Amino acid sequence: MTKAGTLILENVTKEFKTPEGRMVKAVDAASLTIQPGEFLTLLGPSGCGKTTTLRMIAGFEFPSSGRIVLDGRDIAMVPPDKREMAMVFQSYALFPHLTVYENVAYGLRIRRQSNEAIRQKVLSTLSMVGLEGKERRRPSELSGGQQQRVALGRAMAIEPRVLLFDEPLSNLDAKLRVSLRSEIRRLQKQLGITSVYVTHDQAEAMALSDRIVVMNAGRIEQADTPDAIYARPANRFVADFIGRANVLPVEVLGVGAGGADVRLAGETHTGLPCDPAVKAGGSAHIVVRPQAMQVGKGGAGLPARVRSATYLGNMVEYELSWGEHTLIVEDYSVIPGGALREGEEARWTFAPSRAYVLPA
Amino acid sequence: MLKRRAIDPTLAFGLIFAILFVAIAIVYPLVRVLGTAFEPAAGPYFERFLLRPTFQTIIGRTVVLGLTVGLAGTLLGFLWAFVQARVAAPAWLKRVLHLIALVPSVSPPFAVAISMIVLFGRRGMISYGLFGIEGNVYGLPGMTVVMALSFFPVVYLTMVGLMRALDPAMEEASANLGGSKVRTFLRVTMPMLLPGLASSFLLLFVEAIADLGNPLTIGGDYVVLSARLFIAISGEYDLLAAAVLAVILIVPALGVYLVQKYFADRASVVSVTGKPAGSVALVTDWRVRWPLLALNVFIAAFIALVYVTMIAGAFTRLLGIDNSFTLNNFSYVLSGLGSEAMLDTTRLSAYSTVIAGFLGMLIAFLVVRMKFFGKGLLDFGTMLGIAVPGTIFGIGYLLAFNDPTRVAGFTLIPKLTGGQALLAGELAIIMVFIVRSTPAGLRAGVAALQQIDPSLEEASVSLGANRAVTFGRITLPLIRPAFLSGLVYAFARSMTTISAVIFLTTPETKIMTQQIYAETDAGRFGNAFAYIVILIGIVLLVIALLQTFIGLATGAERRVKSEN
Numbered sequence: 001m002t003k004a005g006t007l008i009l010e011n012v013t014k015e016f017k018t019p020e021g022r023m024v025k026a027v028d029a030a031s032l033t034i035q036p037g038e039f040l041t042l043l044g045p046s047g048c049g050k051t052t053t054l055r056m057i058a059g060f061e062f063p064s065s066g067r068i069v070l071d072g073r074d075i076a077m078v079p080p081d082k083r084e085m086a087m088v089f090q091s092y093a094l095f096p097h098l099t100v101y102e103n104v105a106y107g108l109r110i111r112r113q114s115n116e117a118i119r120q121k122v123l124s125t126l127s128m129v130g131l132e133g134k135e136r137r138r139p140s141e142l143s144g145g146q147q148q149r150v151a152l153g154r155a156m157a158i159e160p161r162v163l164l165f166d167e168p169l170s171n172l173d174a175k176l177r178v179s180l181r182s183e184i185r186r187l188q189k190q191l192g193i194t195s196v197y198v199t200h201d202q203a204e205a206m207a208l209s210d211r212i213v214v215m216n217a218g219r220i221e222q223a224d225t226p227d228a229i230y231a232r233p234a235n236r237f238v239a240d241f242i243g244r245a246n247v248l249p250v251e252v253l254g255v256g257a258g259g260a261d262v263r264l265a266g267e268t269h270t271g272l273p274c275d276p277a278v279k280a281g282g283s284a285h286i287v288v289r290p291q292a293m294q295v296g297k298g299g300a301g302l303p304a305r306v307r308s309a310t311y312l313g314n315m316v317e318y319e320l321s322w323g324e325h326t327l328i329v330e331d332y333s334v335i336p337g338g339a340l341r342e343g344e345e346a347r348w349t350f351a352p353s354r355a356y357v358l359p360a
Numbered sequence: 361m362l363k364r365r366a367i368d369p370t371l372a373f374g375l376i377f378a379i380l381f382v383a384i385a386i387v388y389p390l391v392r393v394l395g396t397a398f399e400p401a402a403g404p405y406f407e408r409f410l411l412r413p414t415f416q417t418i419i420g421r422t423v424v425l426g427l428t429v430g431l432a433g434t435l436l437g438f439l440w441a442f443v444q445a446r447v448a449a450p451a452w453l454k455r456v457l458h459l460i461a462l463v464p465s466v467s468p469p470f471a472v473a474i475s476m477i478v479l480f481g482r483r484g485m486i487s488y489g490l491f492g493i494e495g496n497v498y499g500l501p502g503m504t505v506v507m508a509l510s511f512f513p514v515v516y517l518t519m520v521g522l523m524r525a526l527d528p529a530m531e532e533a534s535a536n537l538g539g540s541k542v543r544t545f546l547r548v549t550m551p552m553l554l555p556g557l558a559s560s561f562l563l564l565f566v567e568a569i570a571d572l573g574n575p576l577t578i579g580g581d582y583v584v585l586s587a588r589l590f591i592a593i594s595g596e597y598d599l600l601a602a603a604v605l606a607v608i609l610i611v612p613a614l615g616v617y618l619v620q621k622y623f624a625d626r627a628s629v630v631s632v633t634g635k636p637a638g639s640v641a642l643v644t645d646w647r648v649r650w651p652l653l654a655l656n657v658f659i660a661a662f663i664a665l666v667y668v669t670m671i672a673g674a675f676t677r678l679l680g681i682d683n684s685f686t687l688n689n690f691s692y693v694l695s696g697l698g699s700e701a702m703l704d705t706t707r708l709s710a711y712s713t714v715i716a717g718f719l720g721m722l723i724a725f726l727v728v729r730m731k732f733f734g735k736g737l738l739d740f741g742t743m744l745g746i747a748v749p750g751t752i753f754g755i756g757y758l759l760a761f762n763d764p765t766r767v768a769g770f771t772l773i774p775k776l777t778g779g780q781a782l783l784a785g786e787l788a789i790i791m792v793f794i795v796r797s798t799p800a801g802l803r804a805g806v807a808a809l810q811q812i813d814p815s816l817e818e819a820s821v822s823l824g825a826n827r828a829v830t831f832g833r834i835t836l837p838l839i840r841p842a843f844l845s846g847l848v849y850a851f852a853r854s855m856t857t858i859s860a861v862i863f864l865t866t867p868e869t870k871i872m873t874q875q876i877y878a879e880t881d882a883g884r885f886g887n888a889f890a891y892i893v894i895l896i897g898i899v900l901l902v903i904a905l906l907q908t909f910i911g912l913a914t915g916a917e918r919r920v921k922s923e924n
């Protein structure tokens with residue numbers, strides 16, 4: 001069994017010098033604790049510092065300040081080959097001049113294991129990633145999915161304390177992505193290797209992770225379980241970035257054990273789950289997911305105009321114009337033919353228990 | 361505070377070695393040349409060389425030689441490339457023409473000059489033997505022909521590469537728009553080839569003004585700077601004059617080299633923009649095709665004649681005068697007095713090849729993959745080895761290493777050149793061989809490394825291999841073709857060079873090219889030809905061995921850059 005590592009980032013900052021000589025903070029005071037065997041994903045838009053964070057963990061970049069602690073030892077300045085980690089790259093990075101067997105054996109040979117031990121380990125690894133019989137092939141003779149399996153096997157064969165992934169699936173087609181991600185998840189659980197995974201694809205992050213770290217402009221915005229991130233985003237950025245959200249300004253009337261009472265455009269809603277920082281008497285925002293919205297021709301709710309209605313089979317997706325806001329509604333209850341049409345007046349409301357209140 | 365990032369010890373060693381090498385073997389001798397030339401005592405020399413009409417003539421002649429060789433060699437290379445890439449001709453003919461163009465690159469540059477003397481000189485086999493004319497090959501026309509024939513292959517290889525990389529679609533587009541073929545060629549194709557042609561011209565200019573072997577053998581009264589410089593040292597023993605001349609030579613040589621690099625970089629931009637799709641329409645119009653083919657075949661036949669003459673001359677007593685068959689020339693070189701030079705040269709070239717081969721790849725690796733202060737300087741310093749004429753290194757080495765370098769009574773560098781030098785002067789010769797041949801390997805290595813996804817090396821490092829092991833196990837195998845070409849170039853260059861090394865030979869350490877020059881000078885053409893034939897034989901043999909052992913492309917290289 002692998003010796004799964006505990007990885008701690010303490011106030012890790014990385015500054016780069018731009019070609020013009022300015023300093024940019026690619027990663028800004030990031031702090032994290034990653035438990036043994038945990039699968040943690042760094043998620044965020046392009047350029048937010050995910051890769052830089054991962055490369056500092058791997059040792060390809062050294063932090064400008066801060067500590068990186070693996071099992072009690074500060075490794076921030078340890079060279080990458082001494083870190084007992086292994087990385088899986090977006091480009092696979094298989095050694096083109098070596099066979100599949102030698103690719104997987106590479107790390108073991110560096111560790112000077114006996115030929116017999118290497119043979120057993122390589123064969124068992126290849127069967128684990130479903131590549132029996134392909135030992136003698138060259139990487140160029142494999143499909144993209146197979147190549148990434150070799151890369152995965154090559155990384156796992158050395159039984160690293162931490163396994164690192166930088167967008168490993170983004171070069172594959174959609175179907176392969178889905179099947180390979182569940183395989184990564186299965187193998188990671190089976191081996192119990194602490195894993196840090198970088199992606200900008202939130203579905204991938206949701207499907208794979210024990211915990212997701214949402215990053216923006218070098219900072220960690222939120223680190224929590226997938227459902228907490230979705231249901232209780234820490235701020236507007238996370239709410240917007242994870243799934244789709246309607247973010248609307250409200251006035252907080254009161255906060256109690258049962259949640260917050262808010263006023264939205266003159267209407268009062270009670271019992272909304274809320275962020276601990278929300279105080280009574282101030283303004284705030286509510287996050288309402290499109291599927292928590294209700295829309296109809298008449299009845300209760302606020303008036304809006306239908307900007308577009310898109311029939312998607314299992315639901316109808318509406319864009320509503322409400323003042324200066326554009327609201328997104330996913331309506332799963334509609335009967336075919338009974339949908340609202342573009343330009344029609346409609347009334348909308350939402351389920352308070354499925355909304356979330358954020359400080360302003 | 362954090363500790364400074366720890367660099368891999370082996371890599372640090374490599375970096376230090378590279379820096380020390382560039383500093384001691386390249387920069388220091390050049391600094392000594394400059395230092396000597398700008399001593400107060402050198403003032404009158406500058407006055408003499410720059411203001412007196414005799415010396416102004418020398419400078420003028422040097423420039424004229426550069427221009428004529430640049431023009432003739434570029435035209436020749438262009439002709440060769442155009443026929444290869446654009447003219448319809450039988451495949452075997454193209455193959456033969458291609459091989460003939462490569463011969464000059466494995467022979468000493470002034471071998472052609474010696475053949476020309478035997479063929480067209482005063483008692484030349486063709487000029488006198490066939491036509492009864494006392495030919496005169498000495499001087500500017502002879503030098504131009506000889507140098508153009510010797511140096512054009514590099515132009516040919518560059519231009520053929522460029523022509524093949526051009527996207528035929530552009531020409532097709534022009535043809536579609538109604539442009540005639542000639543018009544299309546002049547308006548569309550030529551402008552794209554222009555940077556390549558300009559860079560070729562300038563490169564030949566530098567080669568011509570830097571060359572020493574040809575001016576010595578066939579220059580006659582047409583004295584150019586490099587030859588004058590040689591006289592200053594070997595005839596007048598005046599290092600001060602030599603240093604001043606060196607500075608006068610270095611200015612145009614280095615200046616033009618830098619301009620050339622600018623054009624070469626632009627030419628390479630052209631070559632990588634379009635992924636060529638489809639194939640070009642070859643010229644089939646006989647009015648264009650026949651004259652070009654005829655001219656090309658004629659010149660190729662001429663080159664062949666020149667080299668056949670060398671072989672014939674090696675087996676004759678004195679070609680053109682006494683044509684009786686003999687093996688004496690060969691026994692002189694192989695087992696007689698001349699064998700020492702052959703063995704020494706081969707041995708020293710072999711050492712240099714190994715070191716230059718690895719050094720070129722190492723510096724390429726450091727320059728492309730590592731971040732460190734002075735990276736650009738390391739690259740530039742290494743390139744000085746070829747940008748600066750060899751004669752100047754010759755003088756620089758004499759100035760720098762003829763006496764031991766002592767600091768506070770402690771010998772830092774022992775005496776490396778002249779009598780009683782360390783290892784009989786072998787170390788200095790090896791150094792200069794490496795200096796002259798590393799730049800080619802460096803450029804090939806840089807080009808190859810830029811094609812390789814850095815994550816391959818990172819993958820290796822993350823699997824526990826340190827940078828040095830990664831370099832050996834991953835990087836070097838992947839840039840093997842560049843490594844091989846660096847080795848081949850280093851060996852061919854070391855075996856055939858004369859300009860720097862002629863100043864550094866000692867009574868105990870003789871060099872083949874210098875012996876060839878001496879034998880020619882003494883009129884013993886048979887020995888000179890035997891040397892040349894054996895030298896070419898050794899170079900070809902070693903190239904074959906290198907290709908067998910280092911191996912050709914494995915097929916892996918094509919996939920090195922993992923697709924994104």
Ligand SMILES: Nc1ncnc2c1ncn2[C@@H]1O[C@H](COP(=O)(O)OP(=O)(O)O)[C@@H](O)[C@H]1O
Nearest residue numbers: 016017018026045046047048049050051052053
């Ligand atoms: N080597 C570098 N030099 C300068 N800037 C860099 C370097 N690497 C990354 N950056 C900058 O740091 C920021 C974060 O980059 P990165 O970590 O690659 O983002 P992500 O992986 O989230 O897309 C970007 O603005 C990027 O331009």
Ligand SMILES: [Mg+2]
Nearest residue numbers: 047050051052
């Ligand atoms: Mg990234």
